Amino acid sequence: xxxxxxxxxxxxxxxxxxxxxxxxxxxxxxxxxxxxxxxxxxxxxxxxxxxxxxxxxxxxxxxxxxxxxxxxxxxxxxxx
Numbered sequence: 039x040x041x042x043x044x045x046x047x048x049x050x051x052x053x054x055x056x057x058x059x060x061x062x063x064x065x066x067x068x069x070x071x072x073x074x075x076x077x078x079x080x081x082x083x084x085x086x087x088x089x090x091x092x093x094x095x096x097x098x099x100x101x102x103x104x105x106x107x108x109x110x111x112x113x114x115x116x117x118x
Contacts, residue, residue, distance in 0.1 A: 062092035066100040074108040082116065 062080055064073045080092040097105050 060090060060093045062095045064095065064097040064101060064105055066098035068098075068101065070101060070105055070108055073105065074112055077109060078112050078116075 062077050064070075064077075077092065077095065080090070083091055
């Protein structure tokens with residue numbers, strides 16, 4: 039807030055990287071194959087070293103087990 043307040047008096051452009059917890063949300067009616075592909079891209083982009091990589095996964099209980107199985111299967115295919 040201090041930085042925003044002091045920047046606003048001279049109308050400077052301001053962008054704040056606040057380092058949130060970047061959740062990846064999967065709803066019960068999600069296309070799980072698409073969700074898993076997107077989760078892999080989000081979590082492992084640039085070896086997980088970007089500020090927008092998913093930090094936690096919030097998965098609806100009705101699709102949790104299937105999502106985890108598919109995520110594990112795709113993760114095991116990654117080559118480091």
